[in-house]
Amino acid sequence: MEERLFSYPPEGAADIVREEQAAVFNPPELEMSLAMNRISLAFLFLHRKQNNYQRRKIITASMSTAGQVIRCKAAVAWESGKPLSMEQVEVAPPQKNEVRIKILFTSLCHTDVYFWDVKGQNPLFPRILGHEAGGIVESVGEGVTDLKQGDHVLPIFTGECKECAHCLSEESNLCNLLRINTDRGEMIHDGKSRFSINGKPIYHFLGTSTFSEYTVVHVGQVAKINPKAPLDKVCVLSCGMSTGFGATVNVAKPKKGQSVAIFGLGAVGLAAAEGARVSGASRIIGVDLNPNRFELAKKFGVTEFVNPKDHNKPVQEVIAEMTGGGVDRSVECTGSVQAMMAAFECVHDGWGVAVLVGVPSKDDAFKTHPVNLLNERTLKGTFFGNYKPRTDIPAVVEKYMNKELELDKFITHTVPFSEINKAFELMVAGEGLRCVIRMGE
Ligand code: NAD
Ligand code: ZN
Numbered sequence: 001m002e003e004r005l006f007s008y009p010p011e012g013a014a015d016i017v018r019e020e021q022a023a024v025f026n027p028p029e030l031e032m033s034l035a036m037n038r039i040s041l042a043f044l045f046l047h048r049k050q051n052n053y054q055r056r057k058i059i060t061a062s063m064s065t066a067g068q069v070i071r072c073k074a075a076v077a078w079e080s081g082k083p084l085s086m087e088q089v090e091v092a093p094p095q096k097n098e099v100r101i102k103i104l105f106t107s108l109c110h111t112d113v114y115f116w117d118v119k120g121q122n123p124l125f126p127r128i129l130g131h132e133a134g135g136i137v138e139s140v141g142e143g144v145t146d147l148k149q150g151d152h153v154l155p156i157f158t159g160e161c162k163e164c165a166h167c168l169s170e171e172s173n174l175c176n177l178l179r180i181n182t183d184r185g186e187m188i189h190d191g192k193s194r195f196s197i198n199g200k201p202i203y204h205f206l207g208t209s210t211f212s213e214y215t216v217v218h219v220g221q222v223a224k225i226n227p228k229a230p231l232d233k234v235c236v237l238s239c240g241m242s243t244g245f246g247a248t249v250n251v252a253k254p255k256k257g258q259s260v261a262i263f264g265l266g267a268v269g270l271a272a273a274e275g276a277r278v279s280g281a282s283r284i285i286g287v288d289l290n291p292n293r294f295e296l297a298k299k300f301g302v303t304e305f306v307n308p309k310d311h312n313k314p315v316q317e318v319i320a321e322m323t324g325g326g327v328d329r330s331v332e333c334t335g336s337v338q339a340m341m342a343a344f345e346c347v348h349d350g351w352g353v354a355v356l357v358g359v360p361s362k363d364d365a366f367k368t369h370p371v372n373l374l375n376e377r378t379l380k381g382t383f384f385g386n387y388k389p390r391t392d393i394p395a396v397v398e399k400y401m402n403k404e405l406e407l408d409k410f411i412t413h414t415v416p417f418s419e420i421n422k423a424f425e426l427m428v429a430g431e432g433l434r435c436v437i438r439m440g441e
Contacts, residue, residue: 066139066149067093070100074195074212075420076202078126080118083421084211089128089202091214092194094141098187098216100194101153105235106133106210107411107436108423110266110335111157111359115182115205116424120361124185127203128195130210131157132239132434134231137222144219152227154238154397156389157206159220173388178220180206180383188218211420213439223393226401232414233407234397236267236434239384241410242396243357244271244333246385249279252329252355256280261319261327262302263343264334265293267410267433268357270300272331274406277301285327287315287339290430299409308342316346323348330354337364344368349375356381410434416441 070091075084094100112129114121137151147153159178166172166179177188185203186193193201194216195209209215225234244267252275254260260276262269265288276284277300286294286302294305304322308315320326326348332340335358344354345368354377373379387393399405412432415422423435 069093070138070214072213073417074128074202074209075130075417076126076197077116077129080116080123080125084116084129084424086418086420087197089212090196091212091216092196094139094144094194094216095187095189096142097144097189097219098141098194099144099147099153099219099222100138100140100214100216101135101155101222102138102214103130103133103135103155103210103212103439105135105232105436105438106130107236107240107434108132108420108427109239110268110427111182111239112205113424113427114335114359114361120363122183122362124183124203126197127185127205128209128212128215129205130212131155131206131208132236133208133210134225134235134238135210135215138214140219147219147222147224151224152229152231154223154225154235154389154393155208155210155215155217156221156223156238156384156393157208158384158389159207159218160388160390161220162390167388173384173386175220178207178218182206187216211437213417221389223389223397225394225397229397229401232436232438233411234400235436236407236410237393237396237400240267240434241271241407242387242393243383243385244268244273244331245275245396245405246387247331247333247355247357247382248272248275248329248385250386251380251382252276252331252353254279254281254329257282258328259283259285259323261285261287261330261343261346263287263330263332263339264336264358265290265297265302266333269331269333270297270302270410270433272333272357273297273300273302276329276331278404281329283323283327285319285322287319287342292430296412296433314342314345316342319346325349326352328352332356332358334358335360337361337366340366341368344377344379345372347377349377351376353378353380357385411436414438 074089076087109132158180159175161175161177164176166174195202260281262273265286284302285304286297287306311318330343332343340356347354410433413435417439
């Protein structure tokens, strides 16, 4: 298969030559249809030639860079809360069980912002942030057998080694080796960074560091996807959209006709709302402090809105009154511990299930009266919507390809890489959902 994709002359060329040779000996009455055939075959030939040319370009470039240090642009966070600075960085070749990826598109998730402004998180600088992205494998390190140069991939912030107890369990996506670790700044193979500037190491983030034209990622954190999928769209499945959608369909699991409350109407929350919509929820109640979110949320099937600021009692009481005792399911996508507690306390006793998704500050503590649990409410939490990145994400991409899942409406902004700081400004201002950053521009 690999042979065929990158071979020259392109697949089918020999057939076309044979066809043309045969045509020389054909009687005149066949000339017209043969001429038409020749035209369409010529188009086919050209099309294949173009596709192969593009792939060959990537492969040829990779062949000359494999095993070498690559110098490329990266947006480096030197200190907390300061605009990222565009730098020329050195990216070392991938080591054992690692792949080097040419990132084509990346987007900004709120988790990047927490570790950039480090309010409530451990500081680690200088660092290359970024974890929601799509790209093409440039080269692979020793021991990598299921990925090769030219594969289209999504790097994922939490991994799947396929061997540990969690990876072997149907219930968990928390790989022992590669589960999310926000404090690690180096590769697990040798405890070193693959990024440097004039020999000085720059820390990784979540093992992905996608705000760089090239990055090195553990093979267990890479989902290989359909090469026909548009990377400028499906890159958002690398974190936010899969997380929110999966939190509802894989964890909260609302039954048809049930009510669902979504706390936080950013991209993750609206993906959770999308999950509620496709599950056939009868009411989808959106809760957010930012009133601008409400108009946007209507496009995602949110039927009612609650702004906690508009009420002089706790939002869980407001929701209980609206729903005759509480919602059947709730999904929290804010990162605020107050919202987490409210999301739990607003579910109906007897059967209600609340799912926490937001990333809390490091000193947060969740507090509720134990009787809220005794009253048969369930509290759950999830990373990455319980999807196993390598096993499940290719199929989620196919859902988008088959038009069962909408992604385009989540992408409200795009900017060239040189203007990446604008994406931060938009997120801090609470404007838009996802801003896709076009690398190489
Ligand atoms: P976002 O900033 O786009 O959206 C968050 C929304 O929550 C905003 O609209 C904000 O106004 C609202 N909000 C904040 N505090 C609130 C409160 N007390 N009550 C109601 N609404 C409130 O962020 P996002 O990119 O959609 O991410 C949402 C959260 O999910 C973040 O905490 C992020 O770190 C987390 N996240 C978790 C995972 C995971 O695997 N668990 C993955 C991705 C993102
Ligand atoms: Zn994220």
